[in-house]
Amino acid sequence: MKDVMYIPTLGDMLAARERIAPHVHRTPVLTSRMLNELTGAELFFKCENLQKAGAFKARGASNAVFGLSDEQAKKGVATHSSGNHGTCLSYAAGRRGIPCTVVMPRTAPQAKKDAVRGYGGRVVECEPSTSSREAVFAEVVAETGAEFVHPYNDWRVIAGQATCSAELIEQVEGLDAVVAPIGGGGMVSGTCLTLSNLAPQVKIYAAEPEQADDAARSFRAGHIIADDAPNTVADGLKVPLKELTWHFVRNHVTDILTASEQEIVDAMKLIWKRLKIVMEPSSAVPLATILKNPEAFAGKRVGVIVTGGNVDLDKLPWN
Amino acid sequence: MKDVMYIPTLGDMLAARERIAPHVHRTPVLTSRMLNELTGAELFFKCENLQKAGAFKARGASNAVFGLSDEQAKKGVATHSSGNHGTCLSYAAGRRGIPCTVVMPRTAPQAKKDAVRGYGGRVVECEPSTSSREAVFAEVVAETGAEFVHPYNDWRVIAGQATCSAELIEQVEGLDAVVAPIGGGGMVSGTCLTLSNLAPQVKIYAAEPEQADDAARSFRAGHIIADDAPNTVADGLKVPLKELTWHFVRNHVTDILTASEQEIVDAMKLIWKRLKIVMEPSSAVPLATILKNPEAFAGKRVGVIVTGGNVDLDKLPWN
Structure with missing residues (x-):
């Protein structure tokens, strides 16, 4: 690693x-x-x-998802993103048949939540603040053991x-x-x-x-x-x-x-x-x-x- | 012929x-x-x-225009169309560097007239009736000797x-x-x-x-x-x-x-x-x-x- x-x-x-x-x-x-x-x-x-999935982010997301060991892959991937990265990570995870959780503010557009779900991903809502997002995301990772795939870093x-x-x-x-x-x-x-x-x-x-x-x-x-x-x-x-x-x-x-x-x-x-x-x-x-x-x-x-x-x-x- | x-x-x-x-x-x-x-x-x-030119009609128009003899080409091409065929004929004529006249109802959208002109073609307006269109078109052909390229027939x-x-x-x-x-x-x-x-x-x-x-x-x-x-x-x-x-x-x-x-x-x-x-x-x-x-x-x-x-x-x- x-x-x-x-x-x-x-x-x-x-x-x-x-x-x-x-x-x-x-x-x-x-x-x-x-x-x-x-x-x-x-x-x-x-x-x-x-x-x-409508964006270049399918490239990076697919590389992260298909580079995981089988053991890690079973636990799935997670990210926080109300944009294309969330959708694309869900797309890539769906292709591999593994779980994907995307943390999004509850105020995010319905279409963005639907897009994640359309590829089989799970949306977990947080409050629209950095502190809520971080707390909810930490919970998701603690529960699932999912691999964090940051949108760009x-x-x-x-x-x-x-x-x-x-x-x-x-x-x-x-x-x-x-x-x-x-x-x-x-x-x-x-x-x-x-x-x-x-x-x-x-x-x-x-x-x-x-x-x-x-x-x-x-x-x-x-x-x-x-x-x-x-x-x-x-x-x-x-x-x-x-x-x-x-x-x-x-x-x-x-x-x-x-x-x-x-x-x-x-x-x-x-x-x-x-x-x-x-x-x-x-x-x-x-x-x-x-x-x-x-x-x-x-x-x-x-x-x-x-x-x-x-x-x-x-x-x-x-x- | x-x-x-x-x-x-x-x-x-x-x-x-x-x-x-x-x-x-x-x-x-x-x-x-x-x-x-x-x-x-x-x-x-x-x-x-x-x-x-944004439509399949560039294919047929180009075939008609580039199939003309040099002698005929000098006199140009003409059609009546307020749609893509007029724009595409103008495109093809522009590529060959020959005149193109498109007869259009004066009520046609400005954007359609602009599209013909954007590729170098000439727009001649008629009244929005079949009889006016035919009369104006016959005049254009009589004046220029242009080859008629029908939109599809x-x-x-x-x-x-x-x-x-x-x-x-x-x-x-x-x-x-x-x-x-x-x-x-x-x-x-x-x-x-x-x-x-x-x-x-x-x-x-x-x-x-x-x-x-x-x-x-x-x-x-x-x-x-x-x-x-x-x-x-x-x-x-x-x-x-x-x-x-x-x-x-x-x-x-x-x-x-x-x-x-x-x-x-x-x-x-x-x-x-x-x-x-x-x-x-x-x-x-x-x-x-x-x-x-x-x-x-x-x-x-x-x-x-x-x-x-x-x-x-x-x-x-x-x-």
Whole structure:
């Protein structure tokens, strides 16, 4: 068993890739002439919204779940997440046929609870506070002996997310840059892990909402800054960096760019209209920052990670 | 020059495939475990909403445009269509660098006019009546000498649409059936052309809105029935069969199934939610009919043609 602060390696990514191959899609890459003309860059959208369970997090969750010993697997897995990680952990556990418990605030949207249950997972509700979440989660683990799989600060999860850009560089030759949204930093860390080893010439940009710009401020300050309850339409990006993701961000990210709420919603609608895909506000932040910083990307071949597609169709942000 | 009632052959499809390859996408096929569980079938969604210009009609339009002699090409192409065919013909003409004129009712949505112009085509407005459209169109052709490319009753267009199912049977082995929406019958005819030659064991179903069920009634009556101005949310499917498409429908279609407006909208939302793609109401009619007729598809491997993705994001039918 590797320590929690173990830094995953290229070997871990390659092992993850083999391990999760039966459980995840090799997602397609889409392009749009109109979006290229608009940005002056050549954009390649890696569509993790089309991933199993609707998000790239199926990769990391599957790697954690299928890497467990049979003995540990019997006791199941647990996490706290009201977002895609909970759903994806439930998906992966369902594939292995083991128990999964997700601790969620009772105030979380019904659709998120239904998604976890839809894949066979159990939802345990807590009060919407950090102290309640921690207390309830500790109880769950004490009762079940379940393995905790953190949404991003976990080397197995990062090694799993790293398989996404391994596919991308096989699908698109000669990339100059990749832009991925940043919340806790799991996808960005995985991107750093793969590209720093296999394509070190590719610049890595993280994209963040102005209203939840803790990663950008951390990057400039040189240490982790965590905000209390930021508010943004890009609700997948509210969580702060942690030690393991900070390691990758600090060492391998070229820059962290930000966009306003309106810019994010406009970019989201533009992608829906031009690429004909359903994706989350969080996934639109990269295009919003590319449109805002054309000089950084003009004439470049740029990979854009579309992280997820789990959105409430009855509450679209432009309505 | 082949006669207008020439019946396209497998050779025409193969020639089309080679001719249009540089101008169209080989679109991906998506699957969803949840939709399979819901229908009891194995569904393979051929995503022509991700096609160039957002619809399968880029195939037929490109085949017509790139099949023209240089002499004819100089004079350009023309059509009447307020839907995807006009946009796609403009797209194809733009790729060849030749003029394209689309006659549209002045009452057509601004977005449709903008789409034609966005690819370099010219919009000429007529009054919203058949007589005005025919008169204005005749003027355009007299003035320009442009080649008329009918939206579906044209062997070049059908041979182009036929390339879609040629890809599909390469992408998915052992299909038992294919379901495609039917309006004028261009996609269904192309599907018949390819499958009757290359995979005659595959059953071909056409899917139609109850409120525009002229093809279903034609099929049962044994002759073309054309309705006057049917009304349905699936606005791409309002047009009637014509001689050439009737030939294919009559000879090769297993059945024509229908769905109500509410069933179409429900199926559309379900696809958006589960497949994470943006598609038109017309493209949801196949899934609506599969959900309504589970006995015809249970345990079968079924191709579903998602015909297009050009929808007004500000006016979604469930809002």
